[in-house]
Amino acid sequence: MVIAIDGPAASGKGTLARRLAAHYGLPHLDTGLLYRAVGAIVLAQGRLQDEAASVEAARALDVATLDPEALRTAELGEAASVVAARGGVRAALLDLQHRFAAQPGGAVLDGRDIGTVICPKAQAKLFVTATPEVRAERRHRELLGRGEDIAYAAVLADIRKRDERDSSRAAAPLVQADDAVLLDTSALDIAQSFDAALAIVEARRTGR
Ligand code: CDP
Numbered sequence: 768m769v770i771a772i773d774g775p776a777a778s779g780k781g782t783l784a785r786r787l788a789a790h791y792g793l794p795h796l797d798t799g800l801l802y803r804a805v806g807a808i809v810l811a812q813g814r815l816q817d818e819a820a821s822v823e824a825a826r827a828l829d830v831a832t833l834d835p836e837a838l839r840t841a842e843l844g845e846a847a848s849v850v851a852a853r854g855g856v857r858a859a860l861l862d863l864q865h866r867f868a869a870q871p872g873g874a875v876l877d878g879r880d881i882g883t884v885i886c887p888k889a890q891a892k893l894f895v896t897a898t899p900e901v902r903a904e905r906r907h908r909e910l911l912g913r914g915e916d917i918a919y920a921a922v923l924a925d926i927r928k929r930d931e932r933d934s935s936r937a938a939a940p941l942v943q944a945d946d947a948v949l950l951d952t953s954a955l956d957i958a959q960s961f962d963a964a965l966a967i968v969e970a971r972r973t974g975r
Pocket residue numbers: 775776777778781798799800802803844847848849851852877878879880881929933
């Protein structure tokens with residue numbers, strides 16, 4: 768079973784993907800980390816604006832070396848969104864994601880284009896969202912918890928800017944797949960969101 772989870776920044780899709788993967792005993796890939804890693808490489812080279820450098824970094828990416836903790840900063844979220852708008856970067860990361868999804872038994876992938884581009888045939892597709900304010904609150908809390916010194920207003924501005932860039936780009940824009948189920952987590956805590964997500968996946972899995 769392949770479960771595809773998409774949605775905007777800090778919608779809670781990562782937490783849901785991790786929990787669903789644990790529930791079903793499936794491997795999980797947070798595809799945002801791939802773009803964050805590419806962003807980190809070109810940023811360190813001082814070449815964020817250099818498209819060829821980002822494509823090269825994407826081609827050379829080794830998933831085994833990704834460090835989620837180091838990659839989940841606000842700065843790298845922004846850099847990820849810049850490199851993710853480039854078709855060449857997305858193409859270079861396709862194969863790796865397809866192979867991950869094709870593992871025997873299945874997989875859970877979360878990102879922006881899993882249900883639309885990476886796994887259009889996924890058995891279960893969720894589009895997880897929440898209001899920008901709720902998402903900014905969650906992300907703000909998370910970044911403070913990680914020791915980043917950042918204001919709520921800056922987080923909200925970053926989320927709005929990233930949503931706009933991710934949704935309006937030509938290459939695999941953030942959009943709900945026709946057969947994805949919308950899950951708005953604005954008024955739900957983590958346990959409630961998980962229950963709702965599980966019900967959606969179970970309905971697909973059992974054909975109800
Ligand atoms: O955790 P958060 O939702 O803030 O971000 P993320 O999922 O780590 O993704 C960071 C950026 O990578 C997004 O803003 C997208 O621009 C890009 N991304 C993408 O284009 N396609 C994906 N499948 C995953 C992420």
